[in-house]
Amino acid sequence: MxxxxxxxxxxxxxxxxxxxxxxxxxxxxxATVGTDLPPGIRRVTARLTDVPMGVFSASWTLLHWNAMWAALHGDPAGERNLARVLFESGVVGAFRLPTWSAAGRAAFEADIVADLKEASARYPADAGLTALVAGLRRTSAVFAGLWERAGASTMTSDVKTIRHPAVGELTLDCDVLTVPGADLRIVSYTAEPGSPDAAKLQRLAEL
Structure with a gap:
């Protein structure tokens, strides 16, 4: 309160x-990862009804999403931490639909690991983040190797292709926006107006 x-x-x-x-x-x-969402962020994700939007903590755990995010990715269930979904075999989470990046899976994985390494430096007292990193370094050789090599990284815009069972493949612009003072990441997907992918997004909204 x-x-x-x-x-x-x-x-x-x-x-x-x-x-x-x-x-x-x-x-x-x-010194711990924040999970409180400013009211304005909740309002933005609710009002942009035609844009899939998800809000992640600094540990890349999905905290909040709108109806279009659920329509695009499926209703989030199970594991909501993106790093675990990427690096732990057999883990099913909010990104269970086949998704790939124009920059390539390896580049995307490296960006996530670098961002987590920076978050670990900012939040050394966060037990959950410490356990997440330790667990991934122990169970994933890929994560462990990227962690050792990770340098400074800034999440940038990308182009993602998602294979959806209802509308087929969508190729969308994926942007990562940071929330000043809250250390949250807003991930949004948009398509060029009038394009076939925009029509598929509209179809998802109707469904």
Whole structure:
């Protein structure tokens, strides 16, 4: 409740911490991955009804999505952490439909690992993130190798092709937007207006 009030009042970090102390609570520890969604992000994903949008934490765990995201990827169930879906064999999650990147699977995997490595440096006290990385380094030789070689990385736009059982293959622009002050990633899919892929997205909305 205190966190929601701080967001509603749009307090900066110092003001937020003072509010927590006034309520007799410890301020949130910024050394852990945040999972709270600002109300504005929820409203944006709800109102953009024709754009598939998913919101991920810094550990690449899917936190929130709109109806078009579920229509494109399937209703998220089971594992929602993208790194586990990519690197653990047999794991089925929110990305279970066949999906591939114009940059290639290897380039996409390297970007995710580099981003996780940077997140680990920012949130050294986050037990969940530490366990995620340790588990993947132990069970996935690919992840472990990429982790050792990972340098600084910035998630960029890409083109993804998704094989959907209802409308066939869609080739869409995939953009990753960061939320200032919240360290969240908004992933969106769009198509060129008037293109066959845009028509397929519209068909998914109708379905």
């Amino acid at each position: 205190v966190g929601a009030l701080a967001r509603a009042l749009r307090l900066d970090q110092a003001e937020r911490d003072q509010l927590y102390r006034a309520a007799g609570l410890l301020p949130p520890q910024d």
